[in-house]
Amino acid sequence: MVTPDFQQILIAARQLPKSAQAKLVSALLQENGSAHTPTLEPLTGLSEAELQALATSVLAPVHAKRLTQLLRLNREKKLTRALQAELGTLLEESDRLALVKAKATYTLSLLKA
Numbered sequence: 001m002v003t004p005d006f007q008q009i010l011i012a013a014r015q016l017p018k019s020a021q022a023k024l025v026s027a028l029l030q031e032n033g034s035a036h037t038p039t040l041e042p043l044t045g046l047s048e049a050e051l052q053a054l055a056t057s058v059l060a061p062v063h064a065k066r067l068t069q070l071l072r073l074n075r076e077k078k079l080t081r082a083l084q085a086e087l088g089t090l091l092e093e094s095d096r097l098a099l100v101k102a103k104a105t106y107t108l109s110l111l112k113a
Contacts, residue, residue, distance in 0.1 A: 010088060011074060042107040054104035059094055
């Protein structure tokens with residue numbers, strides 16, 4: 001039996017429908033039978049303009065294009081191990097950006113409240 005590595009698991013999870021992804025996240029966050037809700041920490045030490053810039057930031061166009069290419073190849077099952085690693089790296093970068101955007105948006109909402 002072949003055991004998939006972490007990158008393969010992440011790639012497979014990202015291909016699930018959004019509702020299945022949400023259920024997976026919920027199941028993974030279960031601690032001692034009760035759901036654990038992670039808190040989103042606000043960003044500190046930034047001006048409103050800086051927070052707005054972060055909240056509207058996007059993945060670099062060259063990275064977004066490459067990510068799209070690799071995801072297409074992945075759907076077609078044409079990724080080598082090297083390309084799988086590259087895809088994993090780009091997905092991690094995209095996830096980090098999404099988290100920073102969420103934190104910036106959250107912080108802006110706190111400032112306006």
